[in-house]
Amino acid sequence: MPNSTLKRRVKFWTGNETIAEAALVAGCRFFAGYPITPSSEIAHVLSQRLPMVGGKFLQMEDEIAAMGAIIGASLTGDKVMTATSGPGFSLKQENIGFAAMIEAPCVVVNVMRGGPSTGLPTALGQSDIMQARWGTHGDRPVIALVPAYLDEVYTETIRAFNLAEKYRTPVFILIDEVIGHLSERVDLPFDDEIEIINRTRPSVPPEDFKPFDTTWGDVPPMADYFSGYRFHMTGLNHDSGGFPTTDPALCQSENERLMRKVDANLYDIIRFEQTSIDDVEILVIAFGSSARAAAVAIADARSKGIKAGMFRPLTLWPFPEKEVRELAGRVKGIIVPEANLGQLFYEIDRLVAGKCPIKRINKVGGVPIYPGEILAQIEVF
Amino acid sequence: MPLKYEKYLRVNKVPNMWCPGCGIGIILKAMLRSIETLEWDKNEIAMISGIGCTSRTPGYVDANTLHTTHGRALTFATGIKMARPDKHVVVISGDGDSSAIGGNHLIHSCRRNIDMTLIIVNNNIYGMTGGQFSPTTPIGSRAATAPWGSIDPPFDLGMLCKAAGATYVARGHVGAAAPLERLIRGGMKHKGFSVIEVMSNCHTQFGRRNRLSDPVQLIDHIAAKTINVREAAKLSPEELKEKIIVGLLHEEQREEYCDAYARVIAKASASIIN
Numbered sequence: 001m002p003n004s005t006l007k008r009r010v011k012f013w014t015g016n017e018t019i020a021e022a023a024l025v026a027g028c029r030f031f032a033g034y035p036i037t038p039s040s041e042i043a044h045v046l047s048q049r050l051p052m053v054g055g056k057f058l059q060m061e062d063e064i065a066a067m068g069a070i071i072g073a074s075l076t077g078d079k080v081m082t083a084t085s086g087p088g089f090s091l092k093q094e095n096i097g098f099a100a101m102i103e104a105p106c107v108v109v110n111v112m113r114g115g116p117s118t119g120l121p122t123a124l125g126q127s128d129i130m131q132a133r134w135g136t137h138g139d140r141p142v143i144a145l146v147p148a149y150l151d152e153v154y155t156e157t158i159r160a161f162n163l164a165e166k167y168r169t170p171v172f173i174l175i176d177e178v179i180g181h182l183s184e185r186v187d188l189p190f191d192d193e194i195e196i197i198n199r200t201r202p203s204v205p206p207e208d209f210k211p212f213d214t215t216w217g218d219v220p221p222m223a224d225y226f227s228g229y230r231f232h233m234t235g236l237n238h239d240s241g242g243f244p245t246t247d248p249a250l251c252q253s254e255n256e257r258l259m260r261k262v263d264a265n266l267y268d269i270i271r272f273e274q275t276s277i278d279d280v281e282i283l284v285i286a287f288g289s290s291a292r293a294a295a296v297a298i299a300d301a302r303s304k305g306i307k308a309g310m311f312r313p314l315t316l317w318p319f320p321e322k323e324v325r326e327l328a329g330r331v332k333g334i335i336v337p338e339a340n341l342g343q344l345f346y347e348i349d350r351l352v353a354g355k356c357p358i359k360r361i362n363k364v365g366g367v368p369i370y371p372g373e374i375l376a377q378i379e380v381f
Numbered sequence: 382m383p384l385k386y387e388k389y390l391r392v393n394k395v396p397n398m399w400c401p402g403c404g405i406g407i408i409l410k411a412m413l414r415s416i417e418t419l420e421w422d423k424n425e426i427a428m429i430s431g432i433g434c435t436s437r438t439p440g441y442v443d444a445n446t447l448h449t450t451h452g453r454a455l456t457f458a459t460g461i462k463m464a465r466p467d468k469h470v471v472v473i474s475g476d477g478d479s480s481a482i483g484g485n486h487l488i489h490s491c492r493r494n495i496d497m498t499l500i501i502v503n504n505n506i507y508g509m510t511g512g513q514f515s516p517t518t519p520i521g522s523r524a525a526t527a528p529w530g531s532i533d534p535p536f537d538l539g540m541l542c543k544a545a546g547a548t549y550v551a552r553g554h555v556g557a558a559a560p561l562e563r564l565i566r567g568g569m570k571h572k573g574f575s576v577i578e579v580m581s582n583c584h585t586q587f588g589r590r591n592r593l594s595d596p597v598q599l600i601d602h603i604a605a606k607t608i609n610v611r612e613a614a615k616l617s618p619e620e621l622k623e624k625i626i627v628g629l630l631h632e633e634q635r636e637e638y639c640d641a642y643a644r645v646i647a648k649a650s651a652s653i654i655n
Contacts, residue, residue, distance in 0.1 A: 030464055051649035056463045056642065061489035065456040068449065068486075072429075072460025075447065080460075098450050225445040225461065226468050228424050232391075232440055234448035243394065243440060244448075 009188040015179040016083075018150045018186055019109055020045035022157035023081050027196060028107070029055035030078040032069035034062055034088060037121045038177040039111035042083040063088040067095035067108070074104045075233070077224030079161055083109035085177075086128055087118060089135070096170050097136030100258065102233040102242075103168035103212070103220070105199055107160045110172060111180040112288075114339075114366045123366025124177035126288055127340035132172050133317050139255060141262035143269055144172040144317040146287040148179060150186045156314060162197035163269060167261045168219050174316065176339060178289035178368050202229060211242040212254070218261050262318055271314040272323060276302060280309030282381050283331040285324065285348055287313055290337045290369045297374035308378050321351055328352040333381045337361035337369045357381075389413045389423065391443050398437055402596030404555035404581030408502055409438055411558055412471070415566035426469045429458040431483060433475040434509045434583075435502040452483030455490045455499065462497055466639035470497035471569070477507045477515040480536055484516070491545035494573045495638040500565065501538060501576065504583035512586030523590040542576040543631045549575030550631040555582060556604030557627075564629065573637050580607070580625055 013021065020042045023031070031050055033043040043059070050057040056073070060066040063084055070080035084092060089110045099106050112128045114120025132144045143163050147156040157173060164171040202209045202221040211231045213220050220240075223229030236244040237251045245251065262269060276298055277283075286294040291312045301308035311327060313320055328334065333356050336345045341362045352358055359377055363369050390413075399405050416426070426444040430436035432451035439446035449457045454472045462470045479487050479501045490499070506524060507513040514524035514531045517538065521530045543550045549571040553561035561579060568575035582588065582599040593599040603625070610628035613621055 030460070032460060048649070051642075051646040052653055054646060054650070058459070058463060060456065060459070061485050064453060065459070065486055065489070068453045068456025069460030069463070071449075072447070072457035073464040074460075075445075075457075076461055076464040078464050094450055095453065095456075225427055226425060226465055230423060230443055230445055232446045232448070234440065235450055236448070 006190065008190070011186045011188060012183060013150060013186050014041060014181055014183050015150055015153050015175055016041035016111065016181065017045055018153045019083070019157050019173065019175075020049065022154045023107070023161070024049055024053065025194065026158040026161035027079045027198070028081050028161060029053070030070060030073040030080040031056070031082065032058040032060050032066040032073075033082050033084065034060055034066050036063070036085045036088045038113055038180050039083045039085045039109060041180075042109060042111075063091035064095060067092040067099075070106050071095060071099050071102075071104045074106050075225045077227070079105070079165070081107040081109065083111065085111050085113050085121075086115050086125065089128055089131060093131075093136040097138060097140060098235045099170045100136070100140035101235050103222070103258075104170075105164035105168055106170050107164055108170055108172050110174050112174060112176045114364060120366040122177070124289060124339055124368055125364065125366070126176050126290065126338050127343060127364065129174060129316060129340070130343045130346075132174055139259060141167070141169055141259050142172070142317040143167070143169060143262060143315070144174050145314060146174050146316045147314060148288050148291045148312065150184050152314065153179065154186055155189060158194060158196070162195065165197050165199040166219070167265070168199065168222060169261060174288070176288045206230065210240045212238065212240045214240065214257065218257050218264065266318055269315055270318060270320045272320045273312045273314065274309070275312070276307075276309035277311070277327070279307050280327070281307040281332045282309070282335065282378050283327055283333070284308065284310045284335045284337065284374060284378070285312075285344070286310065286337050287316060287344070290339060293369050293371045294337060294374050296371035297378060300371065300375050301378045304379075306378055319347055324348060324351045328355040331356055333357045333359065335359045335361065335374065335377050335381070337374050339363055339369060384414055384417050386410060386413055389416060389443055391441055394441050397441055399434060400585045402582070402584060403434070404504065404579075404600065405435055405438060405502060407555045407558050408500065408561070408579050408581065409441070411562040411565050412473075412500065413442075414562050415569055418566055419569055421469050426471065427458070427461050428471045428473065429454045429461065430473050431478040432509075433478045433507070435473055435475040436478060438473045452478055452481070453486065454478070455483065455486040458497055459490065459493075459495055462495055463639060463642065466496070466643070469569070472497060472499045474499065474501055475508070476501060476503040476505065476517040476538070480516045480538055480541070487542070488545035491542050491547035491574055491576070493638040494546060494548050494635050496572055497574060498565070498568045499574070499576045501578045502581045503538060503578050504581045504587060506583050506587035508583045508586045512590060522587070524587070525590070538576070538578045539626070539630045546574070547576045547631070548573035548633050548635050551576070551629045552578045552580070552625070552627045554580035554603050554607055554625070554627060556600045556607075560627075567629065571632070573635060580627075
């Protein structure tokens with residue numbers, strides 16, 4: 001029967017529930033976490049649902065342990081996830097770097113709250129986006145997705161698993177507390193609309209296998225532990241066999257390869273949405289709950305005859321640089337509303353490079369940015 | 382017939398990076414003999430470590446091996462074991478790695494009683510980083526960061542692990558390889574979280590600063606302080622003050638964590654109404 005004659009299944013979920021349910025559909029069978037507001041509901045749902053499908057849920061002794069546990073499970077071939085919020089995200093950074101280094105697929109959710117430090121545990125923030133980009137020491141590739149509507153939270157969660165598996169790297173889902181806790185209608189995709197990607201397993205016999213063999217490209221095939229492919233992994237700089245090396249040329253080329261996994265595949269990874277962009281004069285660039293407010297503000301501005309439009313990244317890292325550079329050349333001005341003191345602004349400012357003025361709207365009091373606040377800035381630009 | 386260790390080693394990775402005379406070699410060989418006796422298949426073994434001299438061990442062992450972040454080996458091992466409960470998981474760690482930066486993971490792994498074997502190579506010092514005092518450095522001993530003698534009270538790792546809930550706790554030393562092998566084998570056979578603390582020699586970092594810079598001299602020094610757990614039972618706490626109690630310190634049976642989770646899966650699966 002064609003899809004058009006079928007009714008979509010509809011759910012009324014919170015953002016956190018949506019992530020948990022989508023993770024199961026994506027094939028997640030292992031979750032380890034630690035209690036932290038405002039992300040805990042993801043653990044609540046998965047502690048109930050994972051064992052129902054033979055999966056594993058672990059509540060670990062701390063955030064560091066939860067990150068370690070999912071990497072361990074990933075090495076056995078499981079699709080894995082952990083979820084946390086700001087302070088927990090800080091603690092996980094050490095092992096996030098390890099996952100990037102040994103190229104272990106994993107998904108890390110950060111339901112962002114106000115900061116710094118313990119900050120505002122029950123209120124929104126969008127101030128972890130630079131931590132997602134730079135939080136762990138050393139250079140490593142970063143993929144971070146920032147869905148704003150729950151339909152999108154669902155599909156982007158599935159995409160996060162696919163990207164993790166495809167590129168053998170940690171993938172972040174960054175939502176803010178408002179998105180995590182709001183409830184709205186979720187129209188579930190049909191099964192045949194969902195693409196599921198699994199990591200490439202080796203095609204060579206065990207004796208020829210190397211865990212970082214780039215014969216087939218920058219993303220090496222990955223064997224599962226206990227599958228007969230015995231191999232070593234280390235957080236040290238390593239050779240293609242996975243063993244430590246300090247050879248300068250090899251350290252250089254391997255570090256560059258890690259970055260290239262993302263840099264050479266930007267348009268497989270980057271997604272964004274453009275609203276009212278054809279004749280746009282005043283451009284808003286926003287993500288998450290700030291983008292939801294901006295969408296209302298832009299509709300209001302249009303009804304008043306102001307040519308406002310929005311560029312909304314769904315992939316925050318890698319950032320859609322080319323599009324923003326182009327837009328900057330043809331708008332009168334750009335407004336960047338965000339629930340932090342100007343983190344996305346730094347990125348936009350760098351890309352705009354003086355081509356047009358940029359206004360910032362920065363709120364860190366734990367209350368969302370309201371449409372009226374954005375509209376007021378649009379009107380006076 | 383004596384074991385040909387090559388069967389379990391990545392021979393192309395030797396010579397190893399340890400100092401000549403290091404006790405880790407004695408411990409590694411005792412582990413491999415235990416594996417041989419238990420007839421474990423190399424494909425079924427995961428060996429995980431953190432950071433430090435001891436933590437370089439898995440790189441030399443032909444199994445599914447993982448060299449992780451400092452102190453965190455048990456967390457990765459827990460993920461691996463939970464994901465594949467039918468496999469053998471061995472963690473090897475130093476005193477600093479396991480009980481300082483990894484102390485939280487240590488006590489919670491004991492508490493869960495997840496079925497894996499933890500071997501702690503206790504040489505009373507941070508060797509790799511240059512001889513700083515560790516949580517097991519005896520009071521008065523000199524270290525790179527205790528030039529006037531350490532004032533930090535040391536952990537008794539056996540007592541710590543027993544109190545935290547480990548269901549097999551043993552202590553051996555590198556001066557007695559055959560009893561050490563029996564203790565490790567016992568831990569590997571045991572269903573539940575087993576800890577084997579091995580008193581070992583770091584003559585390079587600990588010995589050099591404490592007039593015990595010759596490996597044989599330091600191993601003899603350790604051996605002279607040991608007393609078997611049965612003999613120790615006859616002595617007063619005062620008489621045991623400077624002694625290291627070795628042998629099987631504790632063993633009990635308690636529900637293993639993966640088994641307990643299997644009950645959760647059974648309960649959750651049964652709740653699904655089609």
